[in-house]
Amino acid sequence: MTNKTYAMDFAFYNTIGLYDFEARCEIVKDIGYDGINFSIWDGTRWKESEKYNAVREKYNLEVTGTYVVLNLDFPLEHLHNKGILTLLENIQGCNQIDLAIQSAGVGVPKSSPTGDGAVYKWLTKALEICERRNIELLLYPHITFWMDSHKDAVRLCKNLNHPNLGIVMTSVHWYLGDGRNLARFLKETFPFTKKVHIAGSKRTPLGWGQIGTAQTLDTGELDNFALIGGLKNLGYKGMFGAMMWEEGGDPYIKLKRSYDALTGMIERAEKHPNWTKHVIDSATEINLI
Numbered sequence: 001m002t003n004k005t006y007a008m009d010f011a012f013y014n015t016i017g018l019y020d021f022e023a024r025c026e027i028v029k030d031i032g033y034d035g036i037n038f039s040i041w042d043g044t045r046w047k048e049s050e051k052y053n054a055v056r057e058k059y060n061l062e063v064t065g066t067y068v069v070l071n072l073d074f075p076l077e078h079l080h081n082k083g084i085l086t087l088l089e090n091i092q093g094c095n096q097i098d099l100a101i102q103s104a105g106v107g108v109p110k111s112s113p114t115g116d117g118a119v120y121k122w123l124t125k126a127l128e129i130c131e132r133r134n135i136e137l138l139l140y141p142h143i144t145f146w147m148d149s150h151k152d153a154v155r156l157c158k159n160l161n162h163p164n165l166g167i168v169m170t171s172v173h174w175y176l177g178d179g180r181n182l183a184r185f186l187k188e189t190f191p192f193t194k195k196v197h198i199a200g201s202k203r204t205p206l207g208w209g210q211i212g213t214a215q216t217l218d219t220g221e222l223d224n225f226a227l228i229g230g231l232k233n234l235g236y237k238g239m240f241g242a243m244m245w246e247e248g249g250d251p252y253i254k255l256k257r258s259y260d261a262l263t264g265m266i267e268r269a270e271k272h273p274n275w276t277k278h279v280i281d282s283a284t285e286i287n288l289i
Contacts, residue, residue, distance in 0.1 A: 001263060001266055001267055001270065002237060002270065003232075003236075003237065003238065003239060003240050003266050004034040004035065004062075004239045004240075005032075005033050005034055005035070005239065005240055005241065005242070005259065005262055005263060005266075006028075006033055006034060006035035006036055006037050006062070006064040006239055006240075006241040006242070007028045007031070007033045007035075007036055007037065007241065007242045007255050007258070007259070008036075008037040008039070008067070008197060008241055008242065008243045008244070009024050009028075009036060009037065009038050009039055010039060010214075010243060010244055010245050011242075011244045011247060011251045011254055011255050011258075012024050012027075012251050013245075014247075014248045014249070014251070015248060019251065021051055024036065025055055025058070025059045025061055026059065027251065027252050027255065028061060028255065029059050029060065029061045030252075031252070031255055031256050031259050032259055032263075033061075033242075033255075033259060034061070034062055034239070035061055035062035035063065035064035035239065035241075036055070036061055036062075036063060036064065037063075037064045037065045037066070037067065037098070037197075037241055038052070038063065038065070038066045038067070038094075039066065039067040039068075040066055040067070040068055040087070041067070041068060041069060042068060042069050042071070042080045042083065042084070043068065043079055043080050043081055043082055043083020043084040043085070043086065043087060044079050044080055044083050045083070046083045046084070046086050046087035046090070046091075049066060049087055049090070049091045049092075049094065050090075050092075052066070052091065052092060052093040052094045053092035053093035054093070055093060056093060063093050063094040064094075064096060064195065064239060064241065065094065065096035065097065065098045065138065065168070065195065066087075066091070066094055066096075066097060066098065067098040067100070067140065068084055068087065068097060068098070068099060068100070069099075069100045069101075069102050069145075070084060070099060070100070070101045070102065070119075070122065071101075071102040071103050072101075072103050072104050072105045072115075072118050072119070072122065073102075073103045073105065073106050076121075076122060081122065084097075084099075084126070085125060085126060085129060088126060088129040088130060088133065088135060088137075089129055089133070091135070095134060095135050095136060096135070096136045096138055096168075096194070096195065097130075097135060097136070097137050097138065098138050098140045098168050098195075099126075099137055099138065099139055099140055100140040100141075100142040100145055100147065101119060101139070101142075101145060101146050101147035102142075102145045102146060103115075103145070103146050104116070104118050104119050104146045105118050108146060109146075110144070110145065110146050110148040111146070111147075111148045111149060111151075111152050112146075113155070115146055116155075116156070116159070119146075119147075119156065120156075120159070120160065123137070123156070123160060123165070124160075127160070127162050127164055127165060130164040130165075131162075131163075131164050135164065136164055136165075136166055136194055137164055137165055137166070138165075138166045138167060138168040138194050138195060139153040139156060139157065139165070139166070139167050139168070140153075140167075140168050140170065141153050141167075141170060141173050141174070141177075142170075142173055143173050143176055143177040143209075143211065144209060144211075148177060149173075149174075149177050149178060150167065150169070150173075150174055150185065150188070150189050151188070153167045153189075153192070154167070154188055154189060154192060157192045165192075166192050166193065166194040167189055167192040167193050167194065168193075168194065168195045168196070168197060169189055169193045169195070169196045169197065169231075170196075170197045170199075170243070171196070171197065171198050171199055171201070171222060171224055171227055171243075172197070172199040172201045172212075172213075172214045172222070172243065172245075175201050175212075175222045176201060176203065176211050176212040179203075179222075182226060182227065182230060182279055183230070183279055183280050186227070186230050186231060186234060186279070186280065187234070187280070190231065190234050190236065193231075193236065193238070194238060195238055195239055195241065196228075196231065196236070196238065196239070196240050196241065197241045197243040198217060198224050198227070198228070198240055198241065198242060198243060198262060199214040199215065199217065199220075199222075199224075199242075199243040199244060199245075200213070200214075200215040200216050200217050200218065200219045200220030200222060200224070200244075200258075200261075201213055201214055201215065201220045201221070201222040202215075202220045202221040202222070203221070207246075208245055208246055213245075213246075214243055214244055214245040214246070214247075215244055215247055216244060216247065216254050216257045216258045216261070217242055217257070217258040217261035217262050217265075218257050218258065218260070218261040224265060225265045225268065225269065225276065226276055226279050227279075228240065228265045228266060228269050228276075229265075229268075229269040229273065229275060229276025229279060230276055230279035230280050232266075232269045232270065232273065232276075233269075233273055233276060233277060233279070233280050234280060240262060240266060242255060242258035242259060242262050244258065
């Protein structure tokens with residue numbers, strides 16, 4: 001299997017609380033993942049990244065990234081946002097930051113290019129640090145946020161045209177936000193994609209935000225095998241990660257099921273590339289809804 005795998009630590013959040021840092025690392029390694037993707041949410045918690053540098057040596061596990069949210073409803077100097085720059089200046093043992101952009105400013109509608117100026121100003125500062133420290137800043141499209149779709153992330157990447165700026169593809173946010181024309185989505189996003197978060201998903205008012213779910217990879221209505229195969233047929237050689245949100249229950253069981261499903265899909269896509277050839281070659285629109 002050519003693609004390495006990782007687990008996002010979202011699976012360790014439940015109604016009882018968050019599992020300890022050490023337990024998260026041990027569980028992910030025990031299951032067989034190559035890496036773990038952490039979440040610190042905003043700049044006020046940047047010091048949590050100080051543990052990352054010891055992870056590879058202690059657990060033989062790669063820290064594949066950390067998730068953080070920019071919110072320009074707050075001033076640039078507010079710790080919520082300024083702390084992300086502090087994170088970039090100080091982080092060790094991790095060279096990828098997954099950046100969601102919740103707001104481009106008070107009153108700016110989601111996906112509106114009127115917010116681009118303020119976002120470019122912040123990203124320019126961040127990318128100066130990233131270039132100096134060899135960090136990749138990966139835009140994380142998130143439904144209901146200002147950077148709501150992968151089209152927004154592609155627009156930012158094209159306009160800024162910076163080698164340290166890329167995209168983390170998130171299957172669930174694409175599916176729940178649009179979910180149409182998989183071939184076009186993959187082709188548009190692929191040139192900037194550095195990492196891929198995979199989640200099982202279905203549209204339901206009982207899910208997150210009354211929109212849908214991010215569940216174990218062996219469940220749901222989203223055909224992640226088609227997505228993985230399509231990406232690999234385009235030449236993607238990067239990592240795939242298992243993502244869940246509000247799953248609850250025993251995270252070991254959920255992550256193990258997702259690991260088995262994820263590695264199985266990757267191996268099938270490698271062994272039988274023709275099985276998903278239609279995803280990219282089809283001249284007709286392919287909908288997964």
